[in-house]
Amino acid sequence: MSTWRIASRFFQHDWRRYVAFVGSTAFTVMIYFLYTALSMHPDLQGGYPYARQAVQGMKAAAVVIAIFAFLFLLYSSSSFVRLRMKELGLLSLLGVSKGQLIQIMLGENLIVAVVSLAAGLGVGLLLLKLFFMGISALLRLPRELPFSAGVGVWLRTILVFGGMFAAVSVASLRAVLRRSVVELVRAGRKPKAAPRFSAWRLALGLLLLIGGYLWAGSPNPTMVVTGVVPVTLIVSLATLILMREASIACLSWLQGWGRYYYRPGPFLTISQLAYKIQDNYRVLAATAILVAVILTAVGTAFTLYALSTSDAVNTYPIAVQLVQYGGTDERPSIAAVHAVLAKHGLDRMPQRELVALQGRLTGRKLDIAVVPYSFYLETRTSGQEALPLGDDDEAILVFPNPLFHGQREEAESWNDRVQIGEEELALTVKPDEAGRLVNPARHLLYNLVVSDAVYEGLADRVAPGQRIHISMWTGNWRGRAMQQASSELSALFAGQEKKLISTTMRQYQTQVTQMGLVVFIGVFVSLVFVAACFSLLYSRLFTDIEEDRRYASRLQQVGVTRRELRGQALSQMAVIFFLPFVVGLVHSTVAMYALGTLTRRTVLHYGWAAALLFLFLFGAFFSGTGQLYWRSLQDGLQREARSGVF
Amino acid sequence: MTILKASGLTKVYGSSRRAETRALDGFSFEVEKGRFVGIMGPSGSGKTTLLNVLATIDVPTSGTVWVDGLDTSRLKGEELAFFRRKRLGFVFQDYNLLDSLSIEENIALPLVLDRRPLSAIKRRVEEVAAWLGIEELLNRFPYEVSGGQQQRAAIARAIVHEPALVFADEPTGNLDSRSARAVMDAFTLINARAGATILMVTHDPFAASFCQTVFFIRDGRLYTEIHRGDGRQAFFQQILDVLSQMGGAYDEHVADRV
Numbered sequence: 001m002s003t004w005r006i007a008s009r010f011f012q013h014d015w016r017r018y019v020a021f022v023g024s025t026a027f028t029v030m031i032y033f034l035y036t037a038l039s040m041h042p043d044l045q046g047g048y049p050y051a052r053q054a055v056q057g058m059k060a061a062a063v064v065i066a067i068f069a070f071l072f073l074l075y076s077s078s079s080f081v082r083l084r085m086k087e088l089g090l091l092s093l094l095g096v097s098k099g100q101l102i103q104i105m106l107g108e109n110l111i112v113a114v115v116s117l118a119a120g121l122g123v124g125l126l127l128l129k130l131f132f133m134g135i136s137a138l139l140r141l142p143r144e145l146p147f148s149a150g151v152g153v154w155l156r157t158i159l160v161f162g163g164m165f166a167a168v169s170v171a172s173l174r175a176v177l178r179r180s181v182v183e184l185v186r187a188g189r190k191p192k193a194a195p196r197f198s199a200w201r202l203a204l205g206l207l208l209l210i211g212g213y214l215w216a217g218s219p220n221p222t223m224v225v226t227g228v229v230p231v232t233l234i235v236s237l238a239t240l241i242l243m244r245e246a247s248i249a250c251l252s253w254l255q256g257w258g259r260y261y262y263r264p265g266p267f268l269t270i271s272q273l274a275y276k277i278q279d280n281y282r283v284l285a286a287t288a289i290l291v292a293v294i295l296t297a298v299g300t301a302f303t304l305y306a307l308s309t310s311d312a313v314n315t316y317p318i319a320v321q322l323v324q325y326g327g328t329d330e331r332p333s334i335a336a337v338h339a340v341l342a343k344h345g346l347d348r349m350p351q352r353e354l355v356a357l358q359g360r361l362t363g364r365k366l367d368i369a370v371v372p373y374s375f376y377l378e379t380r381t382s383g384q385e386a387l388p389l390g391d392d393d394e395a396i397l398v399f400p401n402p403l404f405h406g407q408r409e410e411a412e413s414w415n416d417r418v419q420i421g422e423e424e425l426a427l428t429v430k431p432d433e434a435g436r437l438v439n440p441a442r443h444l445l446y447n448l449v450v451s452d453a454v455y456e457g458l459a460d461r462v463a464p465g466q467r468i469h470i471s472m473w474t475g476n477w478r479g480r481a482m483q484q485a486s487s488e489l490s491a492l493f494a495g496q497e498k499k500l501i502s503t504t505m506r507q508y509q510t511q512v513t514q515m516g517l518v519v520f521i522g523v524f525v526s527l528v529f530v531a532a533c534f535s536l537l538y539s540r541l542f543t544d545i546e547e548d549r550r551y552a553s554r555l556q557q558v559g560v561t562r563r564e565l566r567g568q569a570l571s572q573m574a575v576i577f578f579l580p581f582v583v584g585l586v587h588s589t590v591a592m593y594a595l596g597t598l599t600r601r602t603v604l605h606y607g608w609a610a611a612l613l614f615l616f617l618f619g620a621f622f623s624g625t626g627q628l629y630w631r632s633l634q635d636g637l638q639r640e641a642r643s644g645v646f
Numbered sequence: 647m648t649i650l651k652a653s654g655l656t657k658v659y660g661s662s663r664r665a666e667t668r669a670l671d672g673f674s675f676e677v678e679k680g681r682f683v684g685i686m687g688p689s690g691s692g693k694t695t696l697l698n699v700l701a702t703i704d705v706p707t708s709g710t711v712w713v714d715g716l717d718t719s720r721l722k723g724e725e726l727a728f729f730r731r732k733r734l735g736f737v738f739q740d741y742n743l744l745d746s747l748s749i750e751e752n753i754a755l756p757l758v759l760d761r762r763p764l765s766a767i768k769r770r771v772e773e774v775a776a777w778l779g780i781e782e783l784l785n786r787f788p789y790e791v792s793g794g795q796q797q798r799a800a801i802a803r804a805i806v807h808e809p810a811l812v813f814a815d816e817p818t819g820n821l822d823s824r825s826a827r828a829v830m831d832a833f834t835l836i837n838a839r840a841g842a843t844i845l846m847v848t849h850d851p852f853a854a855s856f857c858q859t860v861f862f863i864r865d866g867r868l869y870t871e872i873h874r875g876d877g878r879q880a881f882f883q884q885i886l887d888v889l890s891q892m893g894g895a896y897d898e899h900v901a902d903r904v
Contacts, residue, residue, distance in 0.1 A: 258764045267751070267758045275746030554742045557703075558755060558803075559731025561724045 008111060020542065021076050022116045024535030028069045029120025029161055031528050034131050035062040037124075037153045041132075043145055057521045065528050066160055072532050073168045077109075079543055081172040088176055089184025098177065105173055113165040117158060125149065138516040195277050197248040205241035208234050216594040224594045235587055236289045243285040243583075247277050268555070268568045273575060276544070283540045284580050290533040291584025295614060296591040297526045299607035301519040303595060306606060308511035314435060315400075316504040317379075319349065319477035320489065321439040323500040324469040325358075333499055334471050340488050341473065344481040349473040352378075356468045357458055358443045361397070361429070363416035368397070368448040369468055370420065371437065372455035376447075379437050387432055389451055395427040396449040398437055418448060421463050425454070438470060439502040477504035530614075534621055537577060541629050553637055569633060570626055577622050585611050648712075649810055649843050650677040650700065655709035657695050657866075669695040670706065671866035677811075677859075682837040682844045684857035686885070688892065692866040693847050694815075700845065701734060701813045702726055714810045731759055735804030735842075737814040741796040743788040749799045750775075750784035756807040774802045777839055778832050794825025798832050805842050812836075814846040818853045830856040851889065855882035862888055 038044070039058040092101055132145040176184070212234040215227045251274040255261050261270060273280070322337050324330045334353075341347050356369035373389050376396065380386035387396050395418070413430045427450070437447050450458075459467075476482070486505040493501040552565050560568075592607035657670040669692045677683050687693045698704035700711055702718050711718045713733060721729050735756075736742075743752045750771055757767045775781040778798045783791050788799070797817060804812045814833070818826035834856055836842050846857065854860050855878050862869040872888060874881040 258768075262754065262758050262764045262767055263761065264759050267755075271744075271746045271751060551744060551746070554744060556727075557736055557738075557742065558759070559727050559729075559734070560759060561727040563724065564759075 008107070018112065020535045020538035021080060022112055022119070024076075024531045025069075025073065025112075025116035025161075026119035026123070027531040028065065028072070028528055029117055029157065030124040030127070031524060032062060032065050032069070032160065033121055033124035033149075033153065033157045034128065035059075035065065035524070036156055037128055037149045038131070038135060040150065040153050040156075041145055041148055042150075043148075057517060061521050061525050064525060066164075068528065068532065069161070070164050070167075072535070073164055074171065076535065076539060077168045077172050078175065079539060081175050082543075085176070085179070085184045089179075089181055092181050092184065101176070102173060105176065106169060109165060109169040109172070113162065117161055120161075121154070121157065135520065138513070138520055195244070195248055197245060197252065201241055202245040202249065205238050205245060208238035209242060212238060213590050216590050217597075218594075219597060221598050224597050227594075232293075235292075236285075239288050239583065239587070240282070240285040243288065244277070244281040247273075247281055247284070251277065264564060265567060265571065268560075268564075269571045269575075272551070272568070272572055279544070280540065280576060283536055284576065284583075287533050287536055287580035288583035288587070290529050290536070291581055291614070292587035292591070294526045294529045294533065295584060295588035295607060295611050297522045297529075298610040298614070299588060299592050299603075300595055301522040302606040302610055303592075303599065303603045304515045305512075305519050307599060307601075307603075308515045309508065312504050312508035312511055313477070316439045316502060316507040317436050318439045318472045318502075319475055319482070319504050320473040320485075321441075321502050322471040322493075323439075323441045323444065323502075324471075325442070325498045326465050326467070328498070330469045330471070333493075336492060337471065337473075337489060337501070340485055340492065343488075344485040346473075346481055346485055349475040352472045352474065354438075354470045354472070355459065356438075356444065356447070356470055357420050357455075357462050358466045358468055359418055359420035359448070361416050361446075361448065362419055362424075363414070364397075366397075366446050367443050368418070368446045369443050370418070370448045370450055370455060370458060372452045373449055374452050376437065376449040380434070385434070387430055389449065392451050392454050393425075393427055394451070395429050396432050397429050398432045398434075398447040398449060400436055400440065400445050420458055421461075421466050423458060423461060425458075438472065439504075441500050441502065443468060444470075477508075483509075530617070537621075538625055540576065541573065541625065542632070545629075545632055549633055549637065552633055556637060565633075566630055569630060573622070573626055573629065577618070581615070581618060647679045648676050649679040649714055650845070651712040652676075652696075652700065653710050655696070655699055655706050655711070657692075657699060657704070658707045668866050670699065670709075672709070673863070673866060673868055674709075675861060675868060675871075677843060677845065679843055680837070680841045682833065682856070682858045683846070684854040684860040685845065685847045685863060686849070686851075686854055686860055686889070687863035687869070691863045693863050695866075696863065697813060697815060697845075697847050701736070702730055731756065732807065733810045735807070735809040735812040737797070737800050737804045737812065737817045739816040739819040741788070741793070741800045741820075743796055743800055743803070745788055747787075748784065749780065749786055749788065749791065752788065752799055753784075753802045753806050755803060760807060770806055771802075774806050777835060778802050792825065793821050794828050797821065797825070797829045801829070801832050801836065805836050805840055808840070808842075810843065812842050812844045814844060814848075816848055816850075817846065818848065818850055823852075826850070826853060851882060851885045854885050855879075860885060860888075862892065864892060 035058045039055045039062065044055050088101060088105070091104070092098075096104070128149060129147050132147065136144040212231045215234075216224065216231045218224055218227070251270055254266070254270050255274065260266055320337065320341065322333060324333060338347065338351075341349065354371065354375055356371050359368055359370055360366065361368050373396075376398075377386050389396060411431065413428055416427055416429045418425050418427055429448075432449075438444055482503070482505050486503040486509075489501045489503065490506060493499050548569070552569070555565060555568075556562075588607055588611070589604060592604050595607075596603045653674045655670045655673040656668070658666055658668055660666040671692075673692070673696060685693050685696065695704065699706045702711070702713075702721065705719070713729075716729075718726075718729070743749075744755070747755065753771045753774060754767050757770060762770075771784070772781065775784055778801060780795060780798050780802065783795055783799070788796055791799070797820075801812075801817075804814075817833070818829055821829060830853055833844055833846070837844055846853070848854050855874075858874050859871060861871045869892060870888060872881075872884055
């Protein structure tokens with residue numbers, strides 16, 4: 001038998017051990033291929049709006065994926081080699097030379113590399129068209145990206161991953177060749193020393209965790225922004241430390257609780273978990289961190305996407321608004337807008353006319369537009385409470401809603417002077433931060449509300465050049481008809497300085513396009529993390545399969561039933577799968593809280609929605625893997641049963 | 647009182663007529679309660695098959711096994727597992743202790759599976775460990791103690807739930823002579839003190855000499871049985887005589903093992 005045959009035999013013999021490794025590598029190859037194909041697409045190198053950002057985003061994402069893939073490959077292959085030490089040791093015991101051993105290992109690695117590259121590239125090629133369709137829709141490209149994957153794309157993917165495989169192979173060769181034959185043969189059955197609990201490590205872990213959480217939970221947005229990277233690192237380290245110490249503490253506490261522990265289920269499950277702590281805790285910590293990253297990324301993407309709707313309404317509260325400056329006849333333009341709306345069946349929208357007076361708040365040094373209190377009362381009907389206005393020398397200053405940044409007004413009221421043309425009035429001003437009254441435009445960002453009597457007095461005296469005529473159409477701003485009307489109106493008034501049109505729809509579209517891209521990149525990178533997370537858990541489970549079979553068959557000899565064995569195996573699996581999920585969820589909830597600080601609203605539910613979605617995926621993966629694991633365990637048991645116990 | 651009875655046990659391996667092997671060929675015997683019984687025979691004589699069939703792990707082609715008056719072929723699926731768990735104890739050549747459990751927990755395992763109360767478990771484990779002289783080792787793990795100590799722990803596990811029968815398969819096969827002696831003393835002790843019925847398969851005439859009765863098996867049939875008189879030394883000589891009568895096959899096998 002040639003060494004090549006031996007290598008391929010290994011691959012055929014226990015394919016379940018290779019599945020996770022090959023599968024997740026292939027998946028990573030596929031994602032990398034898609035991203036590279038997109039970022040190197042000839043159509044995107046030129047001028048579409050957002051295309052440059054998109055390409056940059058994709059390139060950054062591809063780098064992240066490549067780095068991550070390398071670390072992942074390194075980890076998986078080292079745990080894989082540990083699994084195989086005994087087999088390789090036996091081969092050299094049987095007289096296989098070092099050269100042949102190297103050939104076998106390289107052959108095996110070559111098979112894995114070729115299979116995962118071929119599978120990843122193949123599936124990637126199949127999905128490429130779909131991917132381009134999706135990205136074209138998201139970027140609202142005028143025409144769909146044509147199918148294109150040049151030699152450069154293929155070459156880069158193959159070179160990057162081929163290089164990684166080569167590096168990883170060298171690393172695993174070194175690991176095997178450094179050991180003597182005896183060490184190799186014994187590697188498989190080295191008993192695991194019982195891990196020792198360390199109180200100071202636990203304290204350190206808790207301290208780091210609390211510190212990280214406090215930093216992330218800070219009410220100061222600047223603190224939150226600067227904390228993103230350090231807090232992630234601190235909390236990751238804390239998770240690694242705590243996962244070990246807390247597992248040891250918790251399991252030994254359970255083992256000490258005799259009445260609970262000395263029952264069939266807990267007895268077997270807890271002792272087995274305690275026995276495997278040393279192997280498990282790193283995987284549990286890594287999975288928890290991955291889950292936290294995934295949930296936070298998807299939760300943030302959800303949040304940004306969802307906020308773009310409410311943001312559009314907050315920044316552009318009026319569905320359609322025409323602003324005309326400087327005393328010309330406003331009627332023709334209003335009629336033109338009306339005609340466009342009527343054309344799309346939108347002529348039933350309530351219409352309102354207002355003349356705002358352009359002025360300046362001299363104390364605060366702000367350009368403002370004066371509007372009457374009656375108008376203020378009309379717009380402040382839905383939800384927000386309108387402030388009362390007492391005497392004629394009182395006024396309300398409506399701030400543009402400070403969303404992501406900007407400072408809140410702290411004074412309850414102040415004395416100020418308003419200047420409109422030649423007129424000047426002394427007023428007591430109260431702030432209102434409950435949101436805008438009209439869409440922003442020149443002079444219209446800050447609105448000063450005065451009593452109707454004062455307003456009318458001013459309106460009579462003001463020069464025509466100071467008057468801003470605002471026509472507003474309110475009501476439903478969504479829908480296909482509005483989309484079309486909105487773009488027609490924009491075209492109609494394009495380039496006009498004294499006539500400005502604005503619609504909520506247009507703002508919404510802009511935001512969705514930008515956010516959609518963020519969401520898209522975020523979700524795609526998360527997918528790679530999901531694959532890694534699943535693969536970690538899967539290989540953790542199947543690395544020990546031989547040992548688990550031995551364990552299960554011993555239990556069976558003592559008279560443990562198949563059902564009890566299955567229960568034991570599954571409950572142990574459930575802990576390994578869902579403990580990191582819960583820890584990851586807690587981390588990501590803190591992260592979402594921090595995002596809430598940045599966006600000035602509660603966004604926890606977006607994170608939890610992402611978690612629920614992920615939980616479904618996770619549950620499906622758990623039951624699938626559980627089935628496979630149990631079947632694989634049973635295969636071994638049946639083999640054992642056939643040969644008898646003695 | 648008969649605790650174990652086998653009648654006309656036949657086990658045929660292989661499906662086609664030409665490739666068929668008769669591992670057991672009408673084997674019958676009886677074991678009285680409280681006896682310490684050995685089974686010896688050359689390799690290929692069918693003793694492993696016999697032990698598997700008696701221990702309900704393998705199903706005979708024909709014939710019946712009664713344990714404590716119960717026909718074991720009537721037990722199915724989980725019943726069989728429960729039967730094995732409650733009524734039988736096992737001692738293996740490679741100890742088969744669970745690495746994840748301490749010695750104490752290993753011994754307690756059958757009682758835990760039987761859902762006995764905690765206080766009863768603790769009391770019984772301490773009692774049995776004291777008999778076998780391993781009470782100092784209870785908190786250690788299997789990989790922290792010697793082979794002989796592991797085997798004594800395995801014996802403790804096999805008898806802790808007071809089974810009707812203890813099956814032992816080459817219990818001294820992996821041990822040096824000093825440890826083997828300690829293990830055989832342990833078997834003798836639990837046989838005397840706990841009244842446990844023990845059925846041991848062995849190659850080792852020294853180990854067999856601790857038994858009260860030794861059955862010899864050849865070609866799937868009972869060859870002969872001998873009973874111990876007064877001295878163990880004399881019985882050992884008797885065993886060697888029978889083995890040399892059985893001849894060739896056995897010597898070959900002994901040579902293999904050395």
